[in-house]
Amino acid sequence: MRSSTNPSRTASGVRLGDSLTGGPARKLAALAACVLLASGCAKAGTAGTTAADGGSKGPIKVGLVYSKTGPLAAYGKQYLEGFKAGLSYATKGTGAVDGHKIEFEEQDDAGDPAKAVSAAKDLIGKGYKVLAGSTASGVALQVGPIAAQNKVLFISGPAAADKATGLNKYTFRSGRQSYQDIKTAASFIGDAKGKKVTVLAQDNAFGQANVAAVKALLGAEGATVDQVLAPPSATDLTPFATQAKTAKPDLLFVAWAGDTASALWTALNQQDVFADTKVVTGLDLAASYPLFGPAAEKISFLNHYFDGAAGTPVEKAMTDAVTAAGGKTDIFTPDGFTAAQMIVHAVESNHGSADDTSALVKALEGWSFDGVKGKTTVRAEDHALLQPMFQVRLTGSGAAAKPSVEKTLTADEAAPPVTPMAG
Structure with a gap:
């Protein structure tokens, strides 16, 4: 969705809580425990803190876990193109916040929650404090709890499962939901x-x-x-x-x-x-x-x-940027664009740092902004994206x-x- 009709998907497409959400609870708990252990080994300064080399400003590192391949690859491509355009728009072309470059690492989940969990574990273990992506609902519903256990900001994308709303304080969404x-x-x-x-x-x-x-x-x-x-x-x-x-x-x-x-x-x-x-x-x-x-x-x-569809100035900016890069806007391009807007706003509100994820959460809760589709609000109570x-x-x-x-x-x-x- 997820839009409701999805002729291009296989039977395991972007589901509103579909078979991709499966997996024994004890396995998920075990994986989450492994992530907690891994995250404890991350090197200081990798998430946007000031580096030790003479006080230079370190980058803000964002992990994108999305469907680069697999049945949802078309949606993943749109999401990535939108994210790049949104990052440029929100940083006024600099790609930086308060002197900190925003760098992102792509991880391909191929629409498989197990691969997404592994990718999230890897990124958190490297010290990443911000994750985004989730083309599939099943992925979002399994990465969300891991983000919460590790106190990592997580912004899901096209995944439409209603259960992602109110899942936990660290989980947000940049797209719409099935309701x-x-x-x-x-x-x-x-x-x-x-x-x-x-x-x-x-x-x-x-x-x-x-x-x-x-x-x-x-x-x-x-x-x-x-x-x-x-x-x-x-x-x-x-x-x-x-x-x-x-x-x-x-x-x-x-x-x-x-x-x-x-x-x-x-x-x-x-x-x-x-x-x-x-x-x-x-x-x-x-x-x-x-x-x-x-x-x-x-x-x-x-x-x-x-x-x-929208006819807004933000939509025009997105379309111009995606077109200039050789792409074409489509149903889930705004989800990537909005995710970038949200990340930049959260980091800006915390003076170029992503270390205090509770502060990032606070910055997003209740935030209203001009989005691709018009006025958009992150509802504070449950992180629904009103649009x-x-x-x-x-x-x-x-x-x-x-x-x-x-x-x-x-x-x-x-x-x-x-x-x-x-x-």
Whole structure:
């Protein structure tokens, strides 16, 4: 997401708490213990303190743990390009804060939480006090606790799992979360009381998390919520499209990840589901637009971001920088840009030092700033990132499909409820 529909992902894509979050708790505890031991061996001065060589200012070292390869590599690329652009923007082109250069080391998790945990352990052991990245929700939910145990600032990126909000005092996010997706989807039907809503998704943690989110939001507002869940391995999706049509919902919310998305939309179109039901899903990266096929203009899309969606000066600065570097902005470019803004602000507030991570946390809590999408706020109570969201339409099909904003939901309109801080 995570946008809700992700035709480019494999079945293990950016999930809202999917199979990537698995792993025995005792293994995670053991890994965390190892990190604690490793971090104790870090050399002083590696996280931005004054070096011993005549008082010169040492660098601020940031570890980026993200999907450089693997099924989410396209998202990782966008995130990295956005981060570089955001770092330049926030430091006014200097790449430094109070004379301290910000250096970042890239670690590839390939979307695998075990690799991410290993990378985080390695970086913390080297003395890194700031980690960012997490293209996948499962990665964010396992790196977050390690960051807290080691008192390291952690800013997750495109990972949309609601559980990352309020996870602990050291964990923040630079993207949206699934509740904001669902809130945007709900805006298409207005008053939910008495409405029937069906969630069409894969029967895995990603799909189940979407079902839970829809029930938590629309169910609480008086809607009846049911689900049609398909095995992630299913390739014949006509039976599931038929079930969705038979349910006759007022709103069909589609949460799909993987390379069967094109077949799903073909099946829904062939079953004429759009004739009697408003169908809502998330608009993913630009490369996915052709996969909606003839159904594209019949779908109501919720959207985190697409190139040109916001029309803000910050968006223009991001677009200009990414374009100049040979890239193109897409759905998760702002997540990297925002992460860089947050890191620079936290370090600036502490006079160029990243040593006191409690102070970095304090600097971010309650901070409002001009982001790519408009006014953005880090909510102090649970570190939710309050931001605008979009209702979008696609016009045309295939390579000619183009998105346009129909409505912008304000940060307050899309805000999730406050989550008690877990740790």
